[in-house]
Amino acid sequence: ETGVTQSPTHLIKTRGQQVTLRCSSQSGHNTVSWYQQALGQGPQFIFQYYREEENGRGNFPPRFSGLQFPNYSSELNVNALELDDSALYLCASSFFGRAVGEQYFGPGTRLTVT
Amino acid sequence: DAKTTQPNSMESNEEEPVHLPCNHSTISGTDYIHWYRQLPSQGPEYVIHGLTSNVNNRMASLAIAEDRKSSTLILHRATLRDAAVYYCILRDRASGTYKYIFGTGTRLKVLA
Numbered sequence: 001e002t003g004v005t006q007s008p009t010h011l012i013k014t015r016g017q018q019v020t021l022r023c024s025s026q027s028g029h030n031t032v033s034w035y036q037q038a039l040g041q042g043p044q045f046i047f048q049y050y051r052e053e054e055n056g057r058g059n060f061p062p063r064f065s066g067l068q069f070p071n072y073s074s075e076l077n078v079n080a081l082e083l084d085d086s087a088l089y090l091c092a093s094s095f096f097g098r099a100v101g102e103q104y105f106g107p108g109t110r111l112t113v114t
Numbered sequence: 115d116a117k118t119t120q121p122n123s124m125e126s127n128e129e130e131p132v133h134l135p136c137n138h139s140t141i142s143g144t145d146y147i148h149w150y151r152q153l154p155s156q157g158p159e160y161v162i163h164g165l166t167s168n169v170n171n172r173m174a175s176l177a178i179a180e181d182r183k184s185s186t187l188i189l190h191r192a193t194l195r196d197a198a199v200y201y202c203i204l205r206d207r208a209s210g211t212y213k214y215i216f217g218t219g220t221r222l223k224v225l226a
Contacts, residue, residue, distance in 0.1 A: 004157075033213070042201060042216030043158065056211030090157050102148065103214065105157030 004093050004106035012112045013081050021076040021109045023091030031055075032074040033103060034066060035090040043090055049074055050096050078111075086113045118202045123221040126192045134187040134220050136202030141182050146205045148214070149176065149187045151198040158201065158216075161187065197224045 005024045013019050025032050031050045035043035045058035049068035063079040072093070078085055088110050092103035119137040126132040138147065146165055150158040162169055162176045164185070169176040175188040189196055199219040 042218050045213045048211050048213065056213050102160045102163060107157050
């Protein structure tokens with residue numbers, strides 16, 4: 001059973017640019033959630049994808065968007081990058097339908113915006 | 115969304131038990147109590163969850179107050195590898211999303 005993987009591990013972008021982060025969910029999982037974690041803070045929920053559609057969103061602007069593919073992998077896209085977007089971006093997978101809903105997190109992508 | 119309150123930091127000696135408290139006074143009847151921990155340079159890791167009764171697994175125990183307004187994560191014998199940030203999270207089992215509301219958690223320091 002493979003765990004959640006994310007790529008790239010680190011990324012440096014310039015303000016105004018666009019970025020795409022990738023996530024492969026754990027085998028057997030059909031739901032992917034994305035979180036943003038600023039330094040010294042807990043993760044903040046961005047959105048969740050199930051059956052290739054957004055299924056829940058946190059307090060993030062529309063320039064944060066995502067995709068889920070038929071194999072349940074996912075992308076997070078951020079347009080018009082701002083300095084405050086510098087953070088660790090975490091992907092978590094789970095199996096929709098389990099009431100408990102424990103999530104399995106990847107190691108994250110560290111994004112730095114200069 | 116119901117919120118949780120945890121102490122910012124705690125210390126423990128190695129091989130001693132650790133009790134990490136969490137207050138969740140606005141918990142609803144459909145909320146599960148989840149605990150996750152985040153080791154340095156890693157994503158959060160599931161530790162344990164419960165609804166009403168106390169729970170045990172290989173990693174820890176979860177003690178839930180009778181009124182469910184607080185809970186305690188118990189590490190029976192802390193090791194240096196248990197040094198991490200511990201998050202107490204409420205997850206609405208009636209919700210169709212797995213939206214976790216993380217606080218700032220409790221940073222556990224384990225002393226050798």
